[in-house]
Amino acid sequence: xxxxxxxxxxxxxxxxxxxxxxxxxxxxxxxxxxxxxxxxxxxxxxxxxxxxxxxxxxxxxxxxxxxxxxxxxxxxxxxxxxxxxxxxxxxxxxxxxxxxxxxxxxxxxxxxxxxxxxxxxxxxxxxxxxxxxxxxxxxxxxxxxxxxxxxxxxxxxxxxxxxxxxxxxxxxxxxxxxxxxxxxxxxxxxxxxxxxxxxxxxxxxxxxxxxxxxxxxxxxxxxxxxxxxxxxxxxxxxxxxxxxxxxxxxxxxxxxxxxxxxxxxxxxxxxxxxxxxxxxxxxxxxxxxxxxxxxxxxxxxxxxxxxxxxxxxxxxxxxxxxxxxxxxxxxxxxxxxxxxxxxxxxxxxxxxxxxxxxxxxxxxxxxxxxxxxxxxxxxxxxxxxxxxxxxxxxxxxxxxxxxxxxxxxxxxxxxxxxxxxxxxxxxxxxxxxxxxxxxxxxxxxxxxxxxxxxxxxxxxxxxxxxxxxxxxxxxxxxxxxxxxxxxxxxxxxxxxxxxxxxxxxxxxxxxxxxxxxxxxxxxxxxxxxxxxxxxxxxxxxxxxxxxxxxxxxxxx
Amino acid sequence: xxxxxxxxxxxxxxxxxxxxxxxxxxxxxxxxxxxxxxxxxxxxxxxxxxxxxxxxxxxxxxxxxxxxxxxxxxxxxxxxxxxxxxxxxxxxxxxxxxxxxxxxxxxxxxxxxxxxxxxxxxxxxxxxxxxxxxxxxxxxxxxxxxxxxxxxxxxxxxxxxxxxxxxxxxxxxxxxxxxxxxxxxxxxxxxxxxxxxxxxxxxxxxxxxxxxxxxxxxxxxxxxxxxxxxxxxxxxxxxx
Numbered sequence: 001x002x003x004x005x006x007x008x009x010x011x012x013x014x015x016x017x018x019x020x021x022x023x024x025x026x027x028x029x030x031x032x033x034x035x036x037x038x039x040x041x042x043x044x045x046x047x048x049x050x051x052x053x054x055x056x057x058x059x060x061x062x063x064x065x066x067x068x069x070x071x072x073x074x075x076x077x078x079x080x081x082x083x084x085x086x087x088x089x090x091x092x093x094x095x096x097x098x099x100x101x102x103x104x105x106x107x108x109x110x111x112x113x114x115x116x117x118x119x120x121x122x123x124x125x126x127x128x129x130x131x132x133x134x135x136x137x138x139x140x141x142x143x144x145x146x147x148x149x150x151x152x153x154x155x156x157x158x159x160x161x162x163x164x165x166x167x168x169x170x171x172x173x174x175x176x177x178x179x180x181x182x183x184x185x186x187x188x189x190x191x192x193x194x195x196x197x198x199x200x201x202x203x204x205x206x207x208x209x210x211x212x213x214x215x216x217x218x219x220x221x222x223x224x225x226x227x228x229x230x231x232x233x234x235x236x237x238x239x240x241x242x243x244x245x246x247x248x249x250x251x252x253x254x255x256x257x258x259x260x261x262x263x264x265x266x267x268x269x270x271x272x273x274x275x276x277x278x279x280x281x282x283x284x285x286x287x288x289x290x291x292x293x294x295x296x297x298x299x300x301x302x303x304x305x306x307x308x309x310x311x312x313x314x315x316x317x318x319x320x321x322x323x324x325x326x327x328x329x330x331x332x333x334x335x336x337x338x339x340x341x342x343x344x345x346x347x348x349x350x351x352x353x354x355x356x357x358x359x360x361x362x363x364x365x366x367x368x369x370x371x372x373x374x375x376x377x378x379x380x381x382x383x384x385x386x387x388x389x390x391x392x393x394x395x396x397x398x399x400x401x402x403x404x405x406x407x408x409x410x411x412x413x414x415x416x417x418x419x420x421x422x423x424x425x426x427x428x429x430x431x432x433x434x435x436x437x438x439x440x441x442x443x444x445x446x447x448x449x450x451x452x453x454x455x456x457x458x459x460x461x462x463x464x465x466x467x468x469x470x471x472x473x474x475x476x477x478x479x480x481x482x483x484x485x486x487x488x489x490x491x492x493x494x495x496x497x498x499x500x501x502x503x504x505x506x507x508x509x510x511x512x513x514x515x516x517x518x519x520x521x522x523x524x525x526x527x528x529x530x531x532x533x534x535x536x537x538x539x540x541x542x543x544x545x546x547x548x549x550x551x552x553x554x555x556x
Numbered sequence: 557x558x559x560x561x562x563x564x565x566x567x568x569x570x571x572x573x574x575x576x577x578x579x580x581x582x583x584x585x586x587x588x589x590x591x592x593x594x595x596x597x598x599x600x601x602x603x604x605x606x607x608x609x610x611x612x613x614x615x616x617x618x619x620x621x622x623x624x625x626x627x628x629x630x631x632x633x634x635x636x637x638x639x640x641x642x643x644x645x646x647x648x649x650x651x652x653x654x655x656x657x658x659x660x661x662x663x664x665x666x667x668x669x670x671x672x673x674x675x676x677x678x679x680x681x682x683x684x685x686x687x688x689x690x691x692x693x694x695x696x697x698x699x700x701x702x703x704x705x706x707x708x709x710x711x712x713x714x715x716x717x718x719x720x721x722x723x724x725x726x727x728x729x730x731x732x733x734x735x736x737x738x739x740x741x742x743x744x745x746x747x748x749x750x751x752x753x754x755x756x757x758x759x760x761x762x763x764x765x766x767x768x769x770x771x772x773x774x775x776x777x778x779x780x781x782x783x784x785x786x787x788x789x790x791x792x793x794x795x796x
Contacts, residue, residue, distance in 0.1 A: 150597070170773055205732045236705065432703070433620075
């Protein structure tokens with residue numbers, strides 16, 4: 001469907017502002033070519049901006065965690081509610097049985113149980129199976145339905161002449177405001193080149209020059225161009241390849257539509273399996289395993305502070321609940337990533353992402369007058385705070401007639417900078433999608449506002465992917481420490497691969513030296529419930545939540 | 557409000573929403589048939605007819621298509637498809653293109669009806685890439701199928717029983733693993749990492765006190781956006 005005019009889809013109220021953007025484009029291009037730009041902020045200016053305008057830094061919306069190993073931390077109230085909640089009814093019933101029978105009998109046994117079927121879970125399962133152990137992958141939805149598949153921008157790896165893992169280390173540490181665990185970061189950046197070669201060997205396609213050299217771009221907060229992409233569908237291409245590799249391996253059983261609702265532990269406090277809840281219907285499936293690996297992803301679907309989210313349907317913080325009840329500490333969860341550019345218009349795509357790669361290629365963030373107001377490649381939290389300030393304090397946002405506010409992302413500028421055809425070539429997926437809706441990205445800017453995108457913190461892990469609990473491993477978005485308080489673009493795909501592989505290998509090694517438990521039970525949970533009761537926390541809801549509460553009358 | 561028919565039942569749902577959001581507003585929370593909600597995972601494929609007056613069966617994704625009055629929908633959470641396991645190991649007397657054809661020989665049965673192209677929610681030239689696989693053009697097929705989300709809508713409509721997305725996936729992986737040149741700068745970096753070149757650099761950096769480390773961060777030189785590939789080098793090369 002081609003629109004009659006490029007602007008025909010925009011409500012009348014927006015058109016004048018779009019024209020201002022179009023009118024200022026030529027002078028903005030000229031400025032850019034002269035090397036003039038909005039300067040990046042100093043560290044102290046960054047801090048001041050964040051303190052005043054970033055949702056994480058405000059008092060409201062937070063609550064204090066009153067039990068468990070991270071007791072006393074102030075976390076998003078939606079998350080605290082889940083950590084203070086009681087187990088799901090199914091688990092409460094099984095607790096009774098475990099108590100009277102001295103454990104729960106297995107419906108399925110395996111060496112390594114991987115909970116979560118996204119990028120980290122698949123990478124872990126592949127490596128564990130290659131190490132020769134039996135693997136069960138339990139996933140809430142289908143294998144691969146995850147945030148990984150939605151990643152557009154790319155993967156950061158230091159592999160060019162001007163770059164090095166040490167330089168990458170510096171960028172990650174600074175981007176995370178020097179709060180990351182340096183051991184984890186060193187592991188992350190050092191394993192990057194090996195991961196990239198592994199993907200090449202698996203037949204994953206990257207944007208390359210004819211010689212085989214990788215095409216790379218800047219992302220927010222990078223000092224070198226090191227974002228490797230597969231068009232604008234990097235996560236899709238990665239997930240397709242991982243799923244295919246997994247399907248071609250022996251020894252892996254995938255159990256879809258069966259989210260884990262509780263870990264199982266033995267007398268000694270080792271993780272020895274999990275209770276899965278089959279969807280819909282809620283029948284339990286008891287899995288005994290020699291090692292358990294959490295790769296459950298993040299929490300976007302909790303809609304913290306009422307923000308829309310770019311996350312997939314199942315991102316409801318289940319893994320945090322499971323691990324915390326089992327006594328594993330959490331870190332950095334007070335900081336969530338609000339991606340600067342979520343879609344505001346068209347409204348039916350609200351919250352979905354406009355990848356940072358647009359800004360990496362030169363698309364500018366503009367207020368309603370068509371003026372650039374922030375260096376587009378600040379670390380994400382800084383850009384987000386700048387957009388919120390522009391729309392609130394400075395009142396320079398673009399208002400939609402039906403409510404909602406945003407700033408322009410001037411995508412057509414990319415073709416002006418790099419020549420005609422650049423947008424189509426670099427963003428094949430999004431270009432077609434929007435064109436089909438009647439929006440030609442070569443001609444019109446899009447309206448954007450921050451969207452809840454990523455859980456920076458999570459379960460505390462060691463560099464090998466292990467946790468405080470013997471037999472329990474974790475990788476990916478559910479973990480904390482790699483990105484500290486703020487993640488840079490392209491480091492999440494790297495993280496799920498590096499730590500997915502590490503945790504998979506460590507879990508396989510652990511499983512080889514371990515036996516299945518005979519007394520797999522819920523002792524840890526009884527202890528946790530006692531703490532909740534002791535703290536006087538009333539049972540108002542149950543968790544993990546599993547699915548967002550949109551239309552829960554008749555799940556099918 | 558508009559009327560749509562799901563599971564043989566007519567229901568009133570709000571207009572202007574995607575099929576998925578409209579169903580949810582009507583109290584139906586899907587478990588099968590919902591995934592990323594962003595048009596990229598392929599979980600929510602749907603066949604629909606806009607009214608019983610039309611002969612046209614349409615297809616799309618429930619998280620992308622807007623509901624229309626009179627729409628009757630059939631979500632397709634799983635379409636059985638042919639998938640041949642392979643290890644990307646090339647027998648000596650074969651080419652990658654020939655091997656992909658051996659895995660999915662039914663691409664030769666394409667009757668060129670174009671139905672796959674009509675129903676593809678990603679607007680891919682499915683029939684075109686099937687032809688490329690048939691002719692041994694893996695590179696072309698890789699490019700033409702690049703944004704395939706594997707929703708399998710083409711599979712359910714194909715009169716020649718081809719599993720197009722899986723054939724395309726094989727084409728891309730065999731092309732990537734056997735025909736696409738490897739990045740030689742990556743090989744050099746791997747050698748450097750494996751030789752332990754960075755061990756003393758990390759040791760030095762990690763011993764810096766916080767102020768020195770922050771100063772090092774602030775001194776970073778930024779590679780220019782338009783630097784030609786592999787040419788620019790920073791003045792300070794201590795971290796290289």
